[in-house]
Amino acid sequence: MIEVHTFSQAAEAARTPGHILGGGTLLMRQVNYAPQTIEKLIRVTDPELQEIRADSTGIRIGAGVTMASIINHPDLSVLAPVARAIGAPALRNMATVGGNLFAPHPYGDLAVALLALDAFVIWSDGREEDMETFFQGRERTRGMVTHVVVPRVQSGQLRFRKVSRTRPKGISVMSIAVYLPGGSLSGRGARIAFGAMGPTPLRAKAAEAALENGAMDASGVAAACSVCGHGLAPQDDALASAWYRNEVAPVHLRRCLEGET
Amino acid sequence: MAKRPISFTLNGTETGIFVNEGQNLLEALRREAGDLSPKFGCGQGTCGACTILIDGAPHLGCLTLAEAAQGRSIETTSGLADGPDLHPLQRAFMEGFAAQCGFCTSGMLMAAKALLVTNPHPTRDEVIEAISGNLCRCTGYEPIVDAILDAAIRLQGRVA
Numbered sequence: 513m514i515e516v517h518t519f520s521q522a523a524e525a526a527r528t529p530g531h532i533l534g535g536g537t538l539l540m541r542q543v544n545y546a547p548q549t550i551e552k553l554i555r556v557t558d559p560e561l562q563e564i565r566a567d568s569t570g571i572r573i574g575a576g577v578t579m580a581s582i583i584n585h586p587d588l589s590v591l592a593p594v595a596r597a598i599g600a601p602a603l604r605n606m607a608t609v610g611g612n613l614f615a616p617h618p619y620g621d622l623a624v625a626l627l628a629l630d631a632f633v634i635w636s637d638g639r640e641e642d643m644e645t646f647f648q649g650r651e652r653t654r655g656m657v658t659h660v661v662v663p664r665v666q667s668g669q670l671r672f673r674k675v676s677r678t679r680p681k682g683i684s685v686m687s688i689a690v691y692l693p694g695g696s697l698s699g700r701g702a703r704i705a706f707g708a709m710g711p712t713p714l715r716a717k718a719a720e721a722a723l724e725n726g727a728m729d730a731s732g733v734a735a736a737c738s739v740c741g742h743g744l745a746p747q748d749d750a751l752a753s754a755w756y757r758n759e760v761a762p763v764h765l766r767r768c769l770e771g772e773t
Numbered sequence: 774m775a776k777r778p779i780s781f782t783l784n785g786t787e788t789g790i791f792v793n794e795g796q797n798l799l800e801a802l803r804r805e806a807g808d809l810s811p812k813f814g815c816g817q818g819t820c821g822a823c824t825i826l827i828d829g830a831p832h833l834g835c836l837t838l839a840e841a842a843q844g845r846s847i848e849t850t851s852g853l854a855d856g857p858d859l860h861p862l863q864r865a866f867m868e869g870f871a872a873q874c875g876f877c878t879s880g881m882l883m884a885a886k887a888l889l890v891t892n893p894h895p896t897r898d899e900v901i902e903a904i905s906g907n908l909c910r911c912t913g914y915e916p917i918v919d920a921i922l923d924a925a926i927r928l929q930g931r932v933a
Contacts, residue, residue: 602821
């Protein structure tokens, strides 16, 4: 375990194999049960990690901001229902935005919404990276994400649906986030992201293209749902098989597009 | 492995202990600080038996790095009763048969306390949400929810 205070120290420490500790909700499980698999834990104490700040590009969220802080922040009301769907109150006081970005399948529900919102990450060296590129390179990553920048959107433009086997809380069989710039009136410019339907959150671009002609009526929604599995790569796990996930994805996307919660 | 000293407030008392590298706070509280009230259930953040309050907010002791507790205020079930007088939550649990085997009880009590401090008049659904991270394999949850709602009435006009 090493403790560092600045982002540059963290980035330097992360050059060799190690894990940057966020809220600990995933990493501490590994520490508790398989400590030999953790070469090094890096704890970063820079207060900038906790900031939430609105600027011209959008809302800048520090990687150490917790789900509970998202729920309570007036500028992040769009993301509040997503954060509320993650874990229970104690876990939400711990789980961080940065940790969620690196959470392996089937975790990482917030990251699904960030992908649909076309957010971007900021690395400790100042480099910016869009969410899709970030997820493509996530497993090879060395370095530290310090912030996520979320564009400003109106409430009603983001729909989110989490499918789990137990209520009120459960791990995702899948989660779906849909950004609809035209609200319920138009599908033009829609961005659809699925979680737990591949090794990382993935965009359903065929379904987005199907919505591009604008119609959000029953036939438009049905057309999008019928192709939503293209490009997704679900896997079998203890919660559901890949086959099951593929079969029910169109049903849940339809419910999400129709605004059902 | 070198131990590190940390200090924090435990149920209002300044406490200093030595912790191992990578040790979780639950283990540190139980082994080093001698507070056996938070329980080790799953060690994965699934059961909630280790729920404690850090600076008033519920946290999972088993997933908190002990060193991160430096300078913080920690509350456990050991600090609920005032001498021989049980906390209204404890009394409601006892009188409402909300504890059977009792293993989840300390986590339930701390999750409930966190709720009642911020929301003294919760609805049934809010209570269910507040304890949604705490597993009970005995009671079926209904007596626990009833006891928390009962405690809210007992606490009227007082801080939980």
